[in-house]
Amino acid sequence: MAKNNVTVNKANKIKASFGSILFDTFNHIFLGLVAIICLYPLLYVLWASLSDPLSLMKHTGILWAPLQPPTLWGYRLTMQNKNILVGYKNTIFLVVVGTFLNVFFTAMAGYVLSRKTYLWRNLIMALITFTMFFGGGMIPTFLLVKGIGLYDSRWALIIPGIVSTYNLIITRTAMAALPDSLEESAKLDGAGDFTIFLRIALPLTKANIAVITLYYAVGHWNAWFNALLYLKSSSKWPLQMILRQILIINDTSTMSDVNASANQDADMMFMARELVQYAVIIVSTLPILAVYPFIQKYFVKGVMIGSIKG
Secondary structure, three states: OOHHHHHHHHHHHEEEEEEHHHHHHHHHHHHHHHHHHHHHHHHHHHHHHHOOHHHHHHHHOOOOOOOOOOOOHHHHHHHOOOOHHHHHHHHHHHHHHHHHHHHHHHHHHHHHHHHHOOOHHHHHHHHHHHHHHOOOOHHHHHHHHHHHOOOOOOHHHHHOHHHHHHHHHHHHHHHHHOOHHHHHHHEEEEEEHHHHHHHHHHHHHHHHHHHHHHHHHHHHOOOOOOHHOEEEOOHHHOHHHHHHHHHOOOOOOHHHHHHHHHHHEEEEEHHHHHHHHHHHHHHHHHHHHHHHHHHHHHHHHHHHHHOOOO
């Protein structure tokens, strides 16, 4: 009888291991294909930006590597565009200043609304959440921004959306999970609410703070529609507005090499613009991609803390 049980157990283990291997193999193949599908468009743009323009115009189908002979002409033309540098300066201002203010006010509001001793926290949170589903719309928001004197100011891209309701909910939930004993002990030692917020709440929720920092930074980096609405002066445009100008309106008027090519050969001008469009996409995307790996380790942990507990 014991031998039969051992034989059955071995058979079950073999079945389980075979099923696990088959499942893992399928997962690896499936997720590998998903990764290729997600990664290939970016690689295509990268290879195209480094390709010979004449070969690129003739090429059709999948692009696996830069077309010979590879060139950096598109990047040279991109860097000659003075608007690119202006756009970078404006975008860096929005990302640094805007993200700092976003994270600070979101964390502070999340801390206050997570305290059980705060009398109106549920009512205020309900009113804030209401704005997540119902808003005045684009025209009333534009009139409000213009009415308070923010029109054609870079602050119009920061102040109206200084706190995201979604990020506030995540932060509030994460801070509500902090033990009450920590706050009580700090108050017994003479710490005030602001000291508790800065020295206890923020350090203990750094994973959550890293996540909302990434959300806000990526949002500011990719923002262009609000700039289109609220900014009249091109000297205040962020990088994505310059990118839109080049890609959609096909404006390369500030690039001297392109203008020289236009005087010589219309086909050369067209090829130059094609390269510039691909190069600008890489130039505007690479910085935010370089930052992500440093925050990735906090990403899943921060989202899970802010979504499960509370």
